Amino acid sequence: METDPRDPGRAADVRERAVIDRSAREVVLLWYGSSVFWLLLGSMLALVTSIKLHTPGFLADWEWLTFGRVRPAHLNTVIYGWASMSGVGTLLWLMARLCKIRLPWREGLILAGIYWNAMVAIGTFQILVGNGTSIEWLEFPWWVSIPLGVVFLVLIALTVKMLRTRREKHLYVSQWYLFGATIWFPFLYVAATVLIHSPAATGVAKATANWWFAHNVLGLWLTPIGLASAYYFIPKVLGRPIHSYYLSIIGFWSLALFYNWAGTHHLIGGPLPAWLVTVGTVGSMMMFVPVITVAVNHHLTMAGHFSKMRFSPTLRFIVFGAMSYTVVSVQGSLTALRMVNEVGHFTHYTIAHAHLGVYSFYSMIAFGSMYYVMPRLVEREWVSSRLIKIHFWACAVGMIMYWVGLSFGGWIQGLMMNNPDVPFMDVVQRMIPYLWSRSIAGTLMTIGHVSFAILVWKMIRREGAWLVEPTLFVTRKDAREAANASHLPAPATGGHAS
């Protein structure tokens, strides 16, 4: 049964949450707002890149927008701009909430946000000018990537401070993932950046360091933040504890053990010592352990409650993301097998897989988290349920279309390229319809991002109604009408969150 609203214990809980949320307000809004800007820019760069592959003459006269520059510019804006900035926003909010302390170092974190934006802007500009490094996922020039790493060091210090001053002694599973992300990823970032930009690693060693790092951006940075969000928001939105806490802890430790071994599966068939590639393959197969525990756990938490996805945008986006995590991880483990890799490697199949990971899994969870967090920070409702629906369906349909089209096309491409009797131009021509499907899918996703950007813009400008319930799929007025029509009492209008 619901407790009495005048209950002092309940009132204290409301106050405590409000104080913590307010302490995170400016910082998290800055990181979130910036991330949406980079998402829009990244989508534009992605569309230009995609169109060039089936219509090569498109914007071909300007060297700034040639494929070799727009493509890395897209990758770096979405990874360091969109994904990392939205991730840090969610991470700071979740850590403050779960440690039950006010967010420390607020001015510093605002400065860090501005500094981060400046670094990503300079780095992207340098890539477009032609000063990219051509090392995938680390295309920013060294004098941008190294200063960017400083923020990671700040994040380590902040994490340790929050851990030491926390008021809730028990670490919830999400905190384990967040500490994993903030403490391990900076090591990787600094190590890889130093190795790659110094003369120490050349040739094969450079490629090895490159892919060890690139795979771990997903594995030890975005994945833990995404899973931490899913482990918090799914139970929190449903009001139902996760099915098995025990499994969730096993999942965390097995991820910590196995994920960072997997990177060399990107170099199957390359001139590496065979054992190094085998280690990557074994690491990838071992990932079945954390993936199955997470999949089983989330599914059993949701079981019997899937209909509630209709009522909550947060749940809708996050469950879509959590399901994609299972799919992308199983696909990833299988792709690391040499016999599968033989066909899929160096084709569009890999691109489809990468987007299933960073977009369908990570970004959808980031969207869902932002739908939950932002109304609580700003104390306003989302302005339009229609835009939320457009956002979800455009992105979900776009993403599925993207993945199906390119996976299928990429597989055909791989089979054709492995057949020495097929002339290369035949392969190129055969791919054109699939590449068109990607441009159409990308346009759909961009439409979704634009509706999301409008919502976030209006949220930051406080144009929504005063917060009564944070998330609406219909406006409050419609809700009252619906309630009146069915002769039910209208929802109470008193703001309990104030």
Place this chain on the structure above:
Amino acid sequence: MTNTLIFIWGVVLLLGASSVAALIWAVTSGQLAEFQQGATSIFDDDEPIGRMTDEFPPAMVTRVISTEGGRDHHGN
């Protein structure tokens, strides 16, 4: 080359040591005991088990607050 090797081994050992240290700390400080209590630590009196915290109004109006919402209904 020697410097590189020292650097790589340094990073590897630091990374590995941090995970081992975290695991030892977790076991000795009782973080890995009382799992079910851990799962319920994100709920409180105002947002108890069994209450959805993100949904649209008509569902709230018609909702029967049910105990099936939470398997282990503590009610705090």
